[in-house]
Amino acid sequence: MPPVTNVAGRRLALSNLEKALYPDGTTKGELLHYYATCAPVLLPHLAGRPLSFLRYPDGARGETFFAKNVPPGTPEWVTVAEVPRTRRMTGRQVVLDDLPSLMWAANLVTELHVPQWRADAPGRADRLVLDLDPGAPAGVAQCCAVARWLRERLADDGLEAWPKTSGGKGLHLMVALEPTPSETVSAYAKRLAARAERELPELALHRMDRGLRPGKVFIDHSQNNAAKTTAAPYTARARSAPTVSAPLTWEEVAAGERGARLDFRITDVLERVERHGDLCAPLLAPEHAHRLPTAA
Structure with a gap:
C-alpha cells in the first residue's frame, strides 16, 4: 500500500x-x-x-x-x-x-x-497568450527578440505583457484582459502575429506551415481559441530535464536576447520564488486587466 x-x-x-x-x-x-x-x-x-x-x-x-x-x-x-x-x-x-x-x-x-477563460465564464477570455516557438537553428535568443517587439506593439495598444518560459525551447507572453469573447481575442492575436511576420520577415512567422519554420520564431496565436489550452505558470514539463514554465523579468528577456540561458528547473524556480515572489502576479490583479483596443 x-x-x-x-x-x-x-x-x-x-x-x-x-x-x-x-x-x-x-x-x-x-x-x-x-x-x-x-x-x-x-x-x-x-x-x-x-x-x-x-x-x-x-x-x-x-x-x-x-x-x-x-x-x-x-x-x-x-x-x-x-x-x-x-x-x-x-x-x-x-x-x-x-x-x-x-x-x-x-x-x-x-x-x-x-484555457484562457474560467469555468464560470466559458469562452470569455481574461488572458491573451502568445506562444513563441523557435524552429532550429533559431533558439531562445530569437524568441526574446520577437518578445521585445511584441511587447512594444502591445504597449502601443495599451496592453502590458508578462513573459514566462514555456518550459521547453520557447517563451510565452501573457496579457491580463477584461473578460472578452475568445474569438475577439483570437482575431487580435492573429493580426498582431501577422504584423510581426510582415515587419520581421527574417525572424517571425505566424503561419502554421512547418516547412516555413526553420530559423524563425513561430508566433502561435491559436491558443487564444476557446478550445485550446496553455501550460500554466509554474507547471513542470515532461522534458529531458525537470524544467518549469517559469515567469521571467523583462531584464532576463533582454539578457536572453544577448545569449543568456533561460531554462529553469524545479529547484531553480523555488529559489526564484523566494527571491522574486510571483512575477506573474499582475495577471491576477484587476487593475492590470486591460480592454482590447476598439479597433480589435
Whole structure:
C-alpha cells in the first residue's frame, strides 16, 4: 500500500515516491515536494480554470497522453466543473483550487494546462497568450527578440505583457484582459502575429506551415481559441530535464536576447520564488486587466 499523507485535512495515498521520472534522476517525491512548496504561487493561476492533463506517469521518456475528462478515481472533494466542448456537448473537468487537489493531481504525474477563460465564464477570455516557438537553428535568443517587439506593439495598444518560459525551447507572453469573447481575442492575436511576420520577415512567422519554420520564431496565436489550452505558470514539463514554465523579468528577456540561458528547473524556480515572489502576479490583479483596443 502507498503511504497515506494528510494534506490540509485530506488523506492522500502518494505512490512510487522513489521512482525516477527524469533522466537526471529527479524522483516523483521531489516533483511532489516542488508542487507542495510552489503551491502558494501556482494555485492562483489555476483557480477557477478547468484543467487539462498531459500525463507522463512512466517518466519524461515514457508515453505521454492528453486528457480533459475527470480521471477515474477522482476524490469526491476535488472540484469538478461542467464546461462546453461543442455547441451541443458539455464535458466535466477538474478545477484545482486548493492544496489537497493540487497534490492529488501531482501524484498523477501530469503537466497542468488551462484555457484562457474560467469555468464560470466559458469562452470569455481574461488572458491573451502568445506562444513563441523557435524552429532550429533559431533558439531562445530569437524568441526574446520577437518578445521585445511584441511587447512594444502591445504597449502601443495599451496592453502590458508578462513573459514566462514555456518550459521547453520557447517563451510565452501573457496579457491580463477584461473578460472578452475568445474569438475577439483570437482575431487580435492573429493580426498582431501577422504584423510581426510582415515587419520581421527574417525572424517571425505566424503561419502554421512547418516547412516555413526553420530559423524563425513561430508566433502561435491559436491558443487564444476557446478550445485550446496553455501550460500554466509554474507547471513542470515532461522534458529531458525537470524544467518549469517559469515567469521571467523583462531584464532576463533582454539578457536572453544577448545569449543568456533561460531554462529553469524545479529547484531553480523555488529559489526564484523566494527571491522574486510571483512575477506573474499582475495577471491576477484587476487593475492590470486591460480592454482590447476598439479597433480589435
